[in-house]
């Protein structure tokens with residue numbers, strides 16, 4: 001059994017945020033070790049996407065390392081990329097606690113963190129010391145108190161600080177925990193947002209840096225089609241699908257009532273899997289190869305990741321499965337992918 005497996009019963013007895021802080025404290029100690037192991041990744045996992053070279057298509061989704069504090073550890077575990085954030089331009093505390101709930105028997109997480117962020121300046125300073133050999137993305141959001149009408153200013157402020165330090169940027173317009181944020185996915189709101197961000201990218205001489213958009217799984221199929229057309233017409237670099245879902249219908253009874261009793265927030269993990277895959281398949285059909293897609297949502301095994309790649313995704317990201325299964329998940333997924341007869 002690995003260390004996480006041994007500690008798991010203890011970790012899962014703690015309240016989730018205490019467990020998170022404890023594992024991050026241990027992770028930070030591990031990052032300081034000079035003998036942090038180098039990942040041994042099969043060469044067959046190497047892939048190109050978004051104009052970048054990845055040691056593996058598997059990455060860590062946004063929200064776990066919001067402040068870029070454990071990058072050497074993620075690299076050592078074998079992730080090919082890490083999406084840091086969501087980072088807001090100014091620091092903010094996020095929602096009151098408790099704001100994260102685990103349901104291990106269902107592989108489900110409910111969270112309403114609400115973008116707790118140290119702010120773009122602090123995270124950018126940390127990113128300046130990022131390790132080589134790991135693709136790092138910066139996932140950006142707006143501050144809670146910023147009116148929707150001024151959202152572009154917030155994304156631009158965070159971009160100015162974070163973009164020069166990372167390999168790609170993801171615009172998060174899909175968190176359910178910042179009031180009004182998801183309205184930015186509407187085509188009339190999305191067009192000026194993307195145009196404004198692409199203008200800034202050009203102004204900063206970062207035209208070659210990929211700019212992606214992260215979408216929610218709760219959009220109607222026709223809305224997805226419309227968003228795809230806006231994204232392609234604007235000239236952004238790719239899409240990430242999906243973020244967490246507000247749909248309690250993905251959880252079976254009797255657990256659903258228990259989940260509902262915990263209040264607001266987005267659901268992730270196993271119960272999101274089918275819904276996220278349907279959304280991705282719709283997006284991939286609408287894209288027809290015009291832009292790359294990063295798969296996220298309910299992925300927890302080599303078969304899940306391979307399924308997403310076979311559907312046409314360029315890369316895949318995990319979050320919830322890592323919480324439930326621990327770091328050994330990464331090696332298991334890689335082993336399964338390497339055994340798969342097709343190239344990635």
Ligand SMILES: Cc1cc2nc3c(=O)[nH]c(=O)nc-3n(C[C@H](O)[C@H](O)[C@H](O)COP(=O)(O)O)c2cc1C
Nearest residue numbers: 061062063086111242243268269297298318319320
């Ligand atoms: C506790 C928690 C916090 C998250 N925070 C963010 C975030 O700040 N930004 C973001 O884009 N996604 C965030 N996510 C969503 C994940 O990146 C991912 O899209 C979602 O959890 C689905 O993947 P999964 O089923 O593998 O967890 C968060 C997810 C969880 C569970």
